[in-house]
Amino acid sequence: MARTLGVIGSGNIGAAVARIAVDAGLDVILSNSRGPETLADLAAQLGDRARAATAAEAAQAADLVLVSVPLAAFGRLPSEALAGKTVLDTANYYPQRDGSLAVLDDRELTESELLQRHLPGARVVKAFNNITVGPILNLPRPAGASDRSALPVAGDDAAAKAEATALLDLLGFDAVDAGALADSWRSEPNTPVYVTPYVGDIPRLDMAGFRDWIAARPAIPVSAKEIAELVEGAERQNPADTRFPFDV
Numbered sequence: 001m002a003r004t005l006g007v008i009g010s011g012n013i014g015a016a017v018a019r020i021a022v023d024a025g026l027d028v029i030l031s032n033s034r035g036p037e038t039l040a041d042l043a044a045q046l047g048d049r050a051r052a053a054t055a056a057e058a059a060q061a062a063d064l065v066l067v068s069v070p071l072a073a074f075g076r077l078p079s080e081a082l083a084g085k086t087v088l089d090t091a092n093y094y095p096q097r098d099g100s101l102a103v104l105d106d107r108e109l110t111e112s113e114l115l116q117r118h119l120p121g122a123r124v125v126k127a128f129n130n131i132t133v134g135p136i137l138n139l140p141r142p143a144g145a146s147d148r149s150a151l152p153v154a155g156d157d158a159a160a161k162a163e164a165t166a167l168l169d170l171l172g173f174d175a176v177d178a179g180a181l182a183d184s185w186r187s188e189p190n191t192p193v194y195v196t197p198y199v200g201d202i203p204r205l206d207m208a209g210f211r212d213w214i215a216a217r218p219a220i221p222v223s224a225k226e227i228a229e230l231v232e233g234a235e236r237q238n239p240a241d242t243r244f245p246f247d248v
Contacts, residue, residue, distance in 0.1 A: 140172025
């Protein structure tokens with residue numbers, strides 16, 4: 001069982017997972033591209049179980065590593081330090097933000113397969129990419145709770161998926177096996193399991209309005225059965241058509 005979670009990319013999703021990891025009794029090592037000193041306040045907020053380090057240090061010291069960075073930063077990840085590690089990939093491809101990538105637009109690879117290509121020695125598992133901060137913080141429940149929620153996970157390595165599933169269980173979520181990394185499109189943007197099951201239908205708003213709406217929106221528990229049905233019923237979207245859920 002993992003006792004230390006490394007977090008590379010301590011933005012909204014990374015910080016939220018770090019919070020519930022600390023609450024679950026894990027030690028957390030935070031890192032980002034700007035240096036440990038920029039994470040002092042977040043580490044202090046999380047308490048004695050959290051500390052800041054470089055990305056390489058977080059990768060080396062952690063049992064599991066959560067990578068929550070934009071696609072443009074994949075090439076700067078500490079590949080050698082991540083070798084042999086299970087890496088949870090939270091990223092999503094948005095051409096408006098990331099620029100068009102032919103290898104994704106042509107469906108040659110999924111986003112997680114692209115990350116695996118950058119980290120050949122790691123064992124990538126897609127997780128935490130289809131949920132927003134509020135539900136991450138508000139939906140964890142004990143194992144067996146009637147209102148426990150689930151998240152999809154996808155990966156090529158069975159042992160790595162088992163590690164990810166055990167971590168999710170510790171953090172308060174069930175896991176639904178969504179297949180291999182080649183199948184991870186089933187939880188990508190514009191699929192039925194992406195964000196809306198946990199918050200409801202999203203109105204069309206500008207960015208500021210969307211942020212206010214999502215921050216105030218109560219989280220909706222979603223069972224493993226419901227998540228499995230949504231994953232199974234997904235149809236592959238054209239990645240080049242992916243759009244943010246707000247007007248820009």
